[in-house]
Amino acid sequence: MIGNESPKPVSIPLLNILAISGSLRAASTNSALLAALAQNAPPDCHVSVYDGLGRLPIFNPDEEGERTPLQAAVLIDAVTAADGVIVSCPEYAHGVPGGLKNALDWLVSRDAAVGKPATLVHASPRSLFARAALAEVMRTMSFALHEEAALEIALLGKRPPEVEDILSQPENRLTMRRAVSAFAGFIRSR
Numbered sequence: 001m002i003g004n005e006s007p008k009p010v011s012i013p014l015l016n017i018l019a020i021s022g023s024l025r026a027a028s029t030n031s032a033l034l035a036a037l038a039q040n041a042p043p044d045c046h047v048s049v050y051d052g053l054g055r056l057p058i059f060n061p062d063e064e065g066e067r068t069p070l071q072a073a074v075l076i077d078a079v080t081a082a083d084g085v086i087v088s089c090p091e092y093a094h095g096v097p098g099g100l101k102n103a104l105d106w107l108v109s110r111d112a113a114v115g116k117p118a119t120l121v122h123a124s125p126r127s128l129f130a131r132a133a134l135a136e137v138m139r140t141m142s143f144a145l146h147e148e149a150a151l152e153i154a155l156l157g158k159r160p161p162e163v164e165d166i167l168s169q170p171e172n173r174l175t176m177r178r179a180v181s182a183f184a185g186f187i188r189s190r
């Protein structure tokens with residue numbers, strides 16, 4: 001009978017988002033923030049946290065193409081396959097930590113970053129030099145940087161139990177969910 005059918009549920013394709021922390025510390029606040037983002041992501045987003053930063057060899061343009069090292073290829077493939085990238089990184093001496101810059105360098109002469117939606121989140125309220133430098137690097141690499149809805153949850157100097165406590169507070173969980181949703185909206189709008 002026409003007009004009497006129940007509406008069919010609309011399925012929204014799942015977005016795969018790759019989260020990269022610029023800190024290698026076991027008790028990293030940036031890594032904790034990204035793990036919490038993954039846990040609090042909305043149902044239409046799957047956030048996976050990249051864990052290979054410390055295994056990447058130092059970038060060397062002579063090692064590209066067929067000579068690309070396995071760990072670099074893993075990173076390049078992960079960024080290529082992701083619908084979007086979220087980065088959280090500390091500031092070292094007013095700059096971007098070398099490990100993260102090294103990872104980004106492996107992506108420069110590829111298509112992986114070109115037009116790839118990306119956003120930055122912040123665990124330290126004072127990392128202003130690194131934020132600006134990282135945004136400049138990522139824009140230069142042609143990431144499509146979503147800069148409107150930056151998420152900042154102040155975790156600087158907090159120890160792991162305190163970090164866990166802050167990240168499990170309902171208002172912060174909601175803020176994280178909204179931040180990932182806003183980024184998902186940006187990805188879907190492109």
Ligand SMILES: Cc1cc2nc3c(=O)[nH]c(=O)nc-3n(C[C@H](O)[C@H](O)[C@H](O)COP(=O)(O)O)c2cc1C
Nearest residue numbers: 023025028029030090091092093094124126127156
């Ligand atoms: C070598 C080194 C240099 C740092 N330089 C700065 C700096 O220039 N500005 C700043 O705000 N914090 C600086 N910090 C503090 C870190 O950015 C801060 O502790 C950050 O939250 C650590 O992130 P993580 O917990 O994810 O490792 C520095 C820390 C280290 C270890």
